[in-house]
Amino acid sequence: MLEKDKKKEKDFNLSKPSEEQAKKILSEVGYGDKIAGVRMHAMAGNTKEPLGSLREVDNFLKAKAPGKLIKGQTSSVNYIDPNALSSWIKEVLGDSELAKKIEKNIDKEDDYRKQAKTIRKLIEKRIKQSRELISEN
Amino acid sequence: MKGHMGKILRLDLTNLNTKEINTSEYEEFVGGHGLGSAIFFDAVKDKTISAFHPDNVITMMTSPLCGTLAPATGRIELNGISPQPYPTEWYSRSNFGGRFSAMLKYAGYDGIVIEGKADKPTWINIVNEDVEFKDAESLWGLDAWETQEEIWTDVSGNSTSVDEREWYQTERGRDEGRTTQKPAVATIGAAGENKTRSGAIIHDAGNGAGNAAFGSVWGSKNLKAISVLGTKSVEVANPSALLKSREWAEDNYNNQESDPKPNWGSGVGAFGGVPGAEGFGNIAEEQVRPQGCVSCHRCTRKRTESGHGNESGCVDFLFYDVHDEQKHGGPTKETAKAGDLSQRYGINVYFLEEGINYLKHLHERGILGEGKEIEASLPWDELGNASFAKELIYKVSNKEGIGEDLAMGLPRAAKKWGRLEQDLNSGLLGLQYWGYPQHYDARTEVEWGYGSILGERDINEHDFNWVVYWQVSLAKLFGRNPPVKAEKLAKIIKDKTIPYNAVPNYSNEGIYSKNMAKLVAWHRHYTRFWKQSLQYCDWAYADFLNPYGPETRGITPEGETRFFNAVTGKDISFKEGMEIGRKIWNLDRSIWALQGRHRDQEEFAGYTYDVASWGPEISPHANYEVPYYMPVKEDGEWKYKNVASRSLDKEKFNEWKTKFYELEGWNTETGRPKRETLENLGLGKVADELEQKNKIE
Numbered sequence: 001m002l003e004k005d006k007k008k009e010k011d012f013n014l015s016k017p018s019e020e021q022a023k024k025i026l027s028e029v030g031y032g033d034k035i036a037g038v039r040m041h042a043m044a045g046n047t048k049e050p051l052g053s054l055r056e057v058d059n060f061l062k063a064k065a066p067g068k069l070i071k072g073q074t075s076s077v078n079y080i081d082p083n084a085l086s087s088w089i090k091e092v093l094g095d096s097e098l099a100k101k102i103e104k105n106i107d108k109e110d111d112y113r114k115q116a117k118t119i120r121k122l123i124e125k126r127i128k129q130s131r132e133l134i135s136e137n
Numbered sequence: 138m139k140g141h142m143g144k145i146l147r148l149d150l151t152n153l154n155t156k157e158i159n160t161s162e163y164e165e166f167v168g169g170h171g172l173g174s175a176i177f178f179d180a181v182k183d184k185t186i187s188a189f190h191p192d193n194v195i196t197m198m199t200s201p202l203c204g205t206l207a208p209a210t211g212r213i214e215l216n217g218i219s220p221q222p223y224p225t226e227w228y229s230r231s232n233f234g235g236r237f238s239a240m241l242k243y244a245g246y247d248g249i250v251i252e253g254k255a256d257k258p259t260w261i262n263i264v265n266e267d268v269e270f271k272d273a274e275s276l277w278g279l280d281a282w283e284t285q286e287e288i289w290t291d292v293s294g295n296s297t298s299v300d301e302r303e304w305y306q307t308e309r310g311r312d313e314g315r316t317t318q319k320p321a322v323a324t325i326g327a328a329g330e331n332k333t334r335s336g337a338i339i340h341d342a343g344n345g346a347g348n349a350a351f352g353s354v355w356g357s358k359n360l361k362a363i364s365v366l367g368t369k370s371v372e373v374a375n376p377s378a379l380l381k382s383r384e385w386a387e388d389n390y391n392n393q394e395s396d397p398k399p400n401w402g403s404g405v406g407a408f409g410g411v412p413g414a415e416g417f418g419n420i421a422e423e424q425v426r427p428q429g430c431v432s433c434h435r436c437t438r439k440r441t442e443s444g445h446g447n448e449s450g451c452v453d454f455l456f457y458d459v460h461d462e463q464k465h466g467g468p469t470k471e472t473a474k475a476g477d478l479s480q481r482y483g484i485n486v487y488f489l490e491e492g493i494n495y496l497k498h499l500h501e502r503g504i505l506g507e508g509k510e511i512e513a514s515l516p517w518d519e520l521g522n523a524s525f526a527k528e529l530i531y532k533v534s535n536k537e538g539i540g541e542d543l544a545m546g547l548p549r550a551a552k553k554w555g556r557l558e559q560d561l562n563s564g565l566l567g568l569q570y571w572g573y574p575q576h577y578d579a580r581t582e583v584e585w586g587y588g589s590i591l592g593e594r595d596i597n598e599h600d601f602n603w604v605v606y607w608q609v610s611l612a613k614l615f616g617r618n619p620p621v622k623a624e625k626l627a628k629i630i631k632d633k634t635i636p637y638n639a640v641p642n643y644s645n646e647g648i649y650s651k652n653m654a655k656l657v658a659w660h661r662h663y664t665r666f667w668k669q670s671l672q673y674c675d676w677a678y679a680d681f682l683n684p685y686g687p688e689t690r691g692i693t694p695e696g697e698t699r700f701f702n703a704v705t706g707k708d709i710s711f712k713e714g715m716e717i718g719r720k721i722w723n724l725d726r727s728i729w730a731l732q733g734r735h736r737d738q739e740e741f742a743g744y745t746y747d748v749a750s751w752g753p754e755i756s757p758h759a760n761y762e763v764p765y766y767m768p769v770k771e772d773g774e775w776k777y778k779n780v781a782s783r784s785l786d787k788e789k790f791n792e793w794k795t796k797f798y799e800l801e802g803w804n805t806e807t808g809r810p811k812r813e814t815l816e817n818l819g820l821g822k823v824a825d826e827l828e829q830k831n832k833i834e
């Protein structure tokens with residue numbers, strides 16, 4: 001592996017959470033603790049969707065996948081403010097490490113499509129880790 | 138005027154007879170909305186009647202351009218008193234595309250005026266000059282698609298064989314009564330039949346006039362459907378000029394295969410887009426082919442491989458995509474299926490979009506549900522599947538359970554629940570203007586909000602929106618440069634907004650300025666004539682910026698004028714067209730005045746002034762703003778600036794209203810047109826009626 005790829009890989013490294021942390025990471029939070037996703041659409045306008053778990057956040061970002069976003073008047077973007085997301089992950093899900101990784105990685109990008117891709121990569125990794133941990137025990 | 142067929146069909150449902158109006162009597166109003174407003178003004182003596190009163194009149198008007206090769210003009214305009222707005226049922230408008238408008242012209246009519254109330258379910262069969270009132274008992278209760286299929290069969294003499302269909306006479310010439318077409322049918326579903334405040338009129342698979350609930354007015358008149366089949370032609374004054382203009386538009390403003398792909402995304406110009414480029418948006422991957430209204434070069438509709446979502450566009454299916462994605466981890470066909478249900482039941486999708494969101498919030502807050510403060514039985518576990526949409530749509534359309542309240546429309550339902558004021562003040566219920574769902578936000582993109590509150594409904598006109606917000610914000614979001622610099626955009630818009638030459642300055646000062654009054658006035662006058670009266674479609678016009686146009690300039694204003702003059706043989710300038718738009722806008726304003734409109738009523742929902750953060754408050758983590766970049770001029774410099782997190786200052790907005798009324802020649806105390814203004818526009822008799830009713834000072 002090239003040095004720069006190793007470094008890149010390191011940016012996505014997440015240490016294994018404890019079982020208790022994993023449960024919290026996979027939990028669905030109550031209405032008053034939800035984060036919002038905004039479905040932006042050229043002709044239809046914006047709508048705000050409450051999201052209550054990392055899985056929902058991932059689904060939301062995945063749905064309008066980056067790369068397909070500019071399609072004229074029916075173009076659509078599912079947007080979550082990256083800073084709001086990292087503070088939600090830290091304060092509500094209690095996952096400071098994931099929050100920090102998101103902050104660090106998105107700082108390098110000024111294209112939301114790339115930010116969303118990075119966020120999804122980290123979130124999916126965290127969900128997988130947590131699920132494995134819980135099924136192991 | 139060439140392009141006109143010469144007569145308008147008057148349908149008297151009470152007495153089941155027809156009359157005709159010579160279009161020439163109303164020629165100064167040209168077509169579509171203008172014709173509709175002028176006829177409505179004469180036909181409805183008491184403008185304060187309710188939408189469901191038998192004396193309410195619904196007009197359906199084409200334009201001289203419909204049914205010709207003028208690009209993207211295949212739509213029809215509907216006017217009448219609408220049951221949808223809150224708190225007053227304003228005189229309003231709606232519009233749908235497809236084949237109906239052209240077919241009506243081919244049958245020999247420029248429009249239809251629907252009056253009175255039938256004593257039993259009725260449908261109308263128009264085949265050229267033969268007009269028949271038919272019993273619709275057997276159609277009542279059928280959905281919009283079933284109804285059309287029944288009528289197609291009926292009009293074809295109950296034969297499914299092409300050879301036996303009366304109109305399909307290959308040995309006859311076209312102008313002697315031959316057509317290969319099915320009749321064009323406009324119909325209502327259960328939401329209209331049962332007089333909800335959200336009933337749409339549906340035509341073919343997915344063309345609908347939803348945002349005025351005229352389908353419910355049809356329901357109140359016992360009118361199930363109008364079918365029309367025509368075999369005539371539209372006489373065009375200068376066919377060669379029309380063809381040349383179309384070629385000129387294609388060559389200069391539309392995407393050509395040889396054109397390099399613009400770096401600001403394909404299909405982003407209003408006029409110049411690749412047919413079918415929009416496909417199914419980002420919803421479920423499947424093969425689609427472009428489908429368009431008659432004469433359209435854009436073909437923004439589609440036929441899908443699966444058959445789900447045929448012809449639906451925009452909110453027709455977008456009212457459900459987020460829920461589908463959340464349920465299934467990505468978009469599936471459930472979104473398109475939900476869209477199909479909205480077409481079949483004939484229900485307004487904007488109501489569904491805001492309605493589902495509002496109900497979901499109330500449900501999650503423990504306010505709405507079984508045994509809760511607001512009793513409601515809805516299958517929340519199924520949200521995201523079409524089955525949830527079906528249950529909700531069925532209940533509303535048939536006024537069952539929670540549907541009984543919702544059939545009154547969201548503002549009236551929230552009022553009944555004792556929540557209206559608090560939810561409008563907090564923004565939990567996003568009805569920003571006249572009880573209409575916030576489409577684009579008056580706090581950021583003021584021309585949308587101001588136009589809506591000075592009018593009668595969500596304007597749903599993307600003329601500025603497309604270039605001042607979407608293209609810019611998307612570019613910023615993706616770390617790119619916007620298509621052109623703010624200064625250039627301002628210059629292009631200034632050049633093209635003849636005769637007011639307004640600049641798009643959305644700064645905190647700019648939104649309350651006289652210049653913004655000019656921009657909003659231009660928008661109101663432009664759309665009233667060029668779009669709503671001539672039927673130039675919102676998906677293609679106004680075209681300010683165009684990636685394929687000379688120096689990225691769009692086809693507006695040259696295109697609109699060229700096509701119009703070629704069809705009609707007139708030689709009007711764009712400015713003259715704008716003046717007709719101003720006249721129509723003042724006529725509408727007078728009708729609202731007669732309905733009781735006063736400047737004090739022209740206020741947005743409370744959250745517009747009090748809440749900077751957009752959307753319902755969920756949690757502290759949900760209150761961020763999406764980027765909303767717009768052109769601003771600050772300290773003499775043009776730039777794009779994120780104007781999100783802005784609320785309107787009520788006092789300044791009211792001062793702005795005064796500036797706007799002054800510009801329009803309206804009384805600044807009441808907001809009603811002055812006699813002098815109306816007389817100068819040739820609307821003296823309108824001034825007389827206002828005076829008679831004490832609505833002019």
Ligand code: SF4
Binds near residue numbers: 429437
């Ligand atoms: S742009 Fe789309 S909606 Fe408008 S006329 Fe063309 S096909 Fe119809």
